[in-house]
Amino acid sequence: xxxxxxxxxxxxxxxxxxxxxxxxxxxxxxxxxxxxxxxxxxxxxxxxxxxxxxxxxxxxxxxxxxxxxxxxxxxxxxxxxxxxxxxxxxxxxxxxxxxxxxxxxxxxxxxxxxxxxxxxxxxxxxxxxxxxxxxxxxxxxxxxxxxxxxxxxxxxxxxxxxxxxxxxxxxxxxxxxxxxxxxxxxxxxxxxxxxxxxxxxxxxxxxxxxxxxxxxxxxxxxxxxxxxxxxxxxxxxxxxxxxxxxxxxxxxxxxxxxxxxxxxxxxxxxxxxxxxxxxxxxxxxxxxxxxxxxxxxxxxxxxxxxxxxxxxxxxxxxxxxxxxxxxxxxxxxxxxxxxxxxxxxxxxxxxxxxxxxxxxxxxxxxxxxxxxxxxxxxxxxxxxxxxxxxxxxxxxxxxxxxxxxxxxxxxxxxxxxxxxxxxxxxxxxxxxxxxxxxxxxxxxxxxxxxxxxxxxxxxxxxxxxxxxxxxxxxxxxxxxxxxxxxxxxxxxxxxxxxxxxxxxxxxxxxxxxxxxxxxxxxxxxxxxxxxxxxxxxxxxxxxxxxxxxxxxxxxxxxxxxxxxxx
Numbered sequence: 001x002x003x004x005x006x007x008x009x010x011x012x013x014x015x016x017x018x019x020x021x022x023x024x025x026x027x028x029x030x031x032x033x034x035x036x037x038x039x040x041x042x043x044x045x046x047x048x049x050x051x052x053x054x055x056x057x058x059x060x061x062x063x064x065x066x067x068x069x070x071x072x073x074x075x076x077x078x079x080x081x082x083x084x085x086x087x088x089x090x091x092x093x094x095x096x097x098x099x100x101x102x103x104x105x106x107x108x109x110x111x112x113x114x115x116x117x118x119x120x121x122x123x124x125x126x127x128x129x130x131x132x133x134x135x136x137x138x139x140x141x142x143x144x145x146x147x148x149x150x151x152x153x154x155x156x157x158x159x160x161x162x163x164x165x166x167x168x169x170x171x172x173x174x175x176x177x178x179x180x181x182x183x184x185x186x187x188x189x190x191x192x193x194x195x196x197x198x199x200x201x202x203x204x205x206x207x208x209x210x211x212x213x214x215x216x217x218x219x220x221x222x223x224x225x226x227x228x229x230x231x232x233x234x235x236x237x238x239x240x241x242x243x244x245x246x247x248x249x250x251x252x253x254x255x256x257x258x259x260x261x262x263x264x265x266x267x268x269x270x271x272x273x274x275x276x277x278x279x280x281x282x283x284x285x286x287x288x289x290x291x292x293x294x295x296x297x298x299x300x301x302x303x304x305x306x307x308x309x310x311x312x313x314x315x316x317x318x319x320x321x322x323x324x325x326x327x328x329x330x331x332x333x334x335x336x337x338x339x340x341x342x343x344x345x346x347x348x349x350x351x352x353x354x355x356x357x358x359x360x361x362x363x364x365x366x367x368x369x370x371x372x373x374x375x376x377x378x379x380x381x382x383x384x385x386x387x388x389x390x391x392x393x394x395x396x397x398x399x400x401x402x403x404x405x406x407x408x409x410x411x412x413x414x415x416x417x418x419x420x421x422x423x424x425x426x427x428x429x430x431x432x433x434x435x436x437x438x439x440x441x442x443x444x445x446x447x448x449x450x451x452x453x454x455x456x457x458x459x460x461x462x463x464x465x466x467x468x469x470x471x472x473x474x475x476x477x478x479x480x481x482x483x484x485x486x487x488x489x490x491x492x493x494x495x496x497x498x499x500x501x502x503x504x505x506x507x508x509x510x511x512x513x514x515x516x517x518x519x520x521x522x523x524x525x526x527x528x529x530x531x532x533x534x535x536x537x538x539x540x541x542x543x544x545x546x547x548x549x550x551x552x553x554x555x556x557x558x559x560x561x562x563x564x565x566x
Contacts, residue, residue: 012221024182045112065167071140087127259492260460341377401519
C-alpha cells in the first residue's frame with residue numbers, strides 16, 4: 001500500500017492552522033476605545049468609572065509593570081447580524097505560551113457588575129446568542145499589566161519583581177478589541193479536527209484506527225472549499241461525524257475530570273494581585289457554568305473565597321448559585337493549600353478546622369478530602385490529621401515531579417506515623433492544568449501504575465495562576481472524548497465520585513508508609529531562614545497563649561477566652 005501519511009498529516013495540519021482557525025470569527029467591527037492609567041495601586045470601580053479617559057488606538061503600547069489600565073469600550077452590533085452568535089474579542093498583547101502569569105483583564109458593565117475575564121487562552125466575552133442586531137455595548141475593562149517573571153526561566157535576578165524597581169516602560173501592545181461573529185460551524189470543525197488529529201498522532205503507526213482517522217481527515221479537507229470555509233464547514237463536519245461517533249473500547253481507561261484553576265496565594269505577584277486573579281477566574285467559571293451544565297469545578301482555599309466575598313459580591317453570589325446547581329465543588333477543606341512540611345501540627349489542624357468551617361457555614365457542605373496538588377512534599381502526620389478532621393481522601397500532583405524515584409502507585413492507601421490510613425491519589429496525567437490534549441490523554445493511560453487493578457484516574461483541567469480556569473474548548477473536547485475509539489474516556493464529575501469509585505477498585509495491600517517526600521524544590525526549605533524561624537517561633541507562642549488562656553478560662557472567675565484575638 002502506498003504510504004501517504006506524511007502528505008496527509010502535513011496537509012491536515014496546514015489547513016487546520018492556516019485556514020480553519022482564522023475563520024472561526026467570520027466578521028468583526030472594532031470597539032471605540034478610551035483608556036485611563038490608574039496611578040499606583042488598583043482603584044475601586046467607582047473611581048475608575050469617574051476618571052478622565054483619552055482615546056486609545058490598537059497597536060498602542062500600554063501597561064507599566066504591575067500597573068492597572070482601565071479601558072472604556074463602546075460599540076454596537078450591526079443590524080445585519082440578526083440571529084448570529086456575537087461576542088467581544090480582546091487581545092491585550094499576550095506574549096509567549098503561558099496561559100497565565102502575564103496580562104489579564106476583568107470586563108465590567110457600566111454599573112460595575114463583573115461579566116467575565118480576558119486571559120491569553122480565553123479572550124472572548126459573550127454578547128448575544130442569538131443577536132437581534134443593533135445592541136449597544138458599553139464595557140469598562142480593568143486590565144492588569146503583570147510582568148512575566150519567568151520569561152527567562154529564572155536565568156537571574158530581575159528588576160520586575162517589585163514595582164519600585166521595575167520601571168514604567170509599557171510591557172504590552174494592545175492588539176484587538178472587536179465585536180465579532182463566532183461562526184459556530186467553523187468553531188466546532190476546529191475542535192473536531194483537533195481532537196481527531198491529536199488522537200491520530202498518538203496511535204501506533206500500524207494501528208488501523210490511526211489510518212481510519214487519517215483518511216477521514218483527508219476526506220474532510222476535500223470537502224472544504226478553502227475560499228469558503230464558513231460555507232463548507234458543515235459538510236466537512238459531516239465527513240468526520242462517523243469517525244467521532246465510534247465508541248471507546250469497553251476496557252478503555254477513564255479519566256474522571258474536574259475543572260480546576262490552581263492559584264498560588266503568594267508566588268510571583270503581590271497579594272493584591274492574587275485577590276484580582278481569583279475574581280477573574282471565578283467570573284470565568286461561573287459564566288462557563290451557565291453554558292455547560294455538566295461542568296464541575298473543584299476549588300479549594302477558603303481564603304480565596306473570602307477575598308472574593310469581601311471584594312466582589314456579585315461574583316460571590318454567582319459562586320453560591322453554581323454550588324447550589326452542582327457546577328461548583330468546594331474541596332480541600334483547608335484555609336489555603338498549605339505547605340506540607342514546615343507548619344507544626346497545630347497549624348495544620350487549624351488549616352483543616354477553619355477551612356472546613358468556612359465551607360459548612362457558607363455553603364452547607366462538609367468537604368471530604370484534602371486537596372494539595374502543588375505543595376512540596378507531605379509529612380507523615382498528614383493521614384492522622386486528615387482523618388481526624390473527617391476526611392476520606394487525599395490528593396496531590398506534585399510527586400510526579402520527583403527527580404529520581406517514581407512512586408509505585410497512583411492510587412494507594414497512605415499510612416501515617418500512628419498507623420492511620422487514608423486513600424490517596426495523584427493523577428497519572430501529571431498535571432493539574434490539563435486541557436484534554438491528545439498527548440495528555442495518551443500519557444495518562446501509559447503512565448498509570450495500577451493497570452489490571454484500577455481503571456480510572458483523576459484529571460484536573462483548566463488554566464491556573466491567572467489563566468482563567470477551564471475553557472469552553474476544554475468542555476467541548478471532553479464531550480468528544482466521552483467515548484471515542486482509540487482514546488481514554490472522559491467523565492466530568494465531582495472528585496468525591498472519583499474517589500468513591502477508585503477506592504472500590506484498589507485493595508488495601510497497596511500501602512505507602514511514612515512521608516511523601518518530593519525530590520525537587522529542596523532549596524525552598526533552606527532559603528528565607530529568618531522568615532521561617534519567625535513563623536516557627538510564632539507557632540510556639542500561639543500554643544503557649546492558647547494553653548494559658550484556656551487554663552485561665554477554666555479556673556479564673558470572670559475571665560473569657562479571647563477568641564477574636566487568638
